[in-house]
Amino acid sequence: MKLSGESKFLIGIVLVTVILVIGGIFFLSRPAPAFTCQEILTSDSYKKGNEKARNCLIEFSDFQCPACGSFYPQVKNVVEDNKDNLVFAYRHFPLDQHEQAWPAALAAEAAGEQGKFWEMHDYIFENQENLSEQFLLEAAEKLGLDKENFEAAYKEKKYQDKINRDLTDGRKFGVDATPTFFLNGKKLNLFSRTDLDKAVEEAIKK
Amino acid sequence: MAENIKLTKKVLNRIVFILSIIGVIIAVYVLYGFIKKTSIVCVNEGCEIVRKSPYSYPLGIPVPLVGLIGYFVLMILTFARSVSQDLKLLKAILAIAVFGVLFVGWFTYTEIFYIKAVCTWCAISALNMLIIFIIGLKMYQLERRTK
Structure with missing residues (x-):
């Protein structure tokens, strides 16, 4: 079979595409820059586990995101199982x-x-599926919070700046989806929920 | 005039070839998500809902595999047209494009009315197939005119 000029042109297109795709995969799979626990952990973020532990796990999360909801029990177990060797912090990343x-x-x-x-x-x-403003007010009652103080803080958006700061920090650290986890400053690429357990176990063993 | 038509035919064939490559890339990416059961990067949450739906596996075949085969064959056929002028090639391209449009039409309908979520990649692929079909018709029309 003799290739025409047009065939060669089309082969050229395929080659350029292959190069672009391989280049793209290579570029995207480069390891993300790692940060230190101190950089990602803020003093006023809520933490669980051992605050003096060598290992830190930080979650950037959105209370309404279904994936965050499905990760929730997993995260809770991992943190509970490793509470002596791990500090876990929750940071806000509410999506528009x-x-x-x-x-x-x-x-x-x-x-x-x-x-x-x-x-x-x-x-x-x-109770993620029931989330609404009314639900949040009722939740405060159920949890036995002082209604007046809670509503004052909630309705006046007292912690808006803190949440905004978490959002800005998240973007700075390369958060582009929720939930995003940083283990010892390194962004985790989790393919399944059990990957989180494995990553934490390995980090603790080190 | 004849030169112009020849050039148009060549350009249209190139466009279908490039669109087929785009289709192959999308299908490979989405199929990877289906096989590895990993999340697919999407502008909304539709891709995840669609990926997990049993409707996305007609007869046990993952939908992106159908797309991958279709686009791959289209790519081979459009390439073959740069070597041979056999009208059968164009007819085969059209046949696949007709099947493709029916298939994406059925799947988009299923997404909207049964799965109740639309996967961005599927929508892009559906549009891609529709454009290939329209160009295929145009190529066939040109071919008939020059016969």
Whole structure:
């Protein structure tokens, strides 16, 4: 078979495409820059586990994101199982397309003011499908929060700046989806929920 | 005039060839997500919902595999047209494009009315197939005119 000029041109297109695709994959799969725990952990973020531990796991999350909801039990177990060797921090990354993400983040912070951030955090994720402004107000009652103080903090968006700072920090660290986890400063590429367990176990063994 | 038509035919064939390559790339990426059961980067959450739906596996075949085969054959056929002028090649391209349009039409319908979510990549691929079909018709029309 003799190739025509046109055939050679088409082969050229294929070659250029292959080079572009391989280049793209290579570029995208480069390891992301690693940060230190101190850089990603903020003093006022809510933490669990051992704050003096060598290993840190930070989650940038959105209370309304379904994937964050499906990761929630996994994260809770990992943190509980490794509570002596790991400090876990929750940082906000409410996405624009989730209407209830911001109110939920504000409510969690307002609950945090009364020492019940994690209770609110768990309650929201466990009832994620019911998320609404009304639900958040009722949640505060159920958790036994002081209604007046909670509503004042929540409705006046007292912690808006803190959440905005988390968002800005998240973007700075390369967060582009939720949930995004940083283990010892390194962004994790998780393909399944069990990958989180494996990554934490390996980091602790080191 | 004849020169112009010849040039148009060549350009249209090139466009279908490039669109087929784009189709192959999209199908490979989405199929990878289906096989490895990993999330597919998407502008909305539609891709994940569609990926997990049993409707995305007609007769047990993952939908992107159908796309991959279709686009790959289209790519080979358009390449073959740069070597041979056999009208059968063009007819085969058209036949695949007709099947392709029916297939993406059926799948888009299924996405909207049954899965109730639209995967961006599937929508791009559906549009891609529709353009290939339209260009295929145009190429056939030109071929008939010059016969």
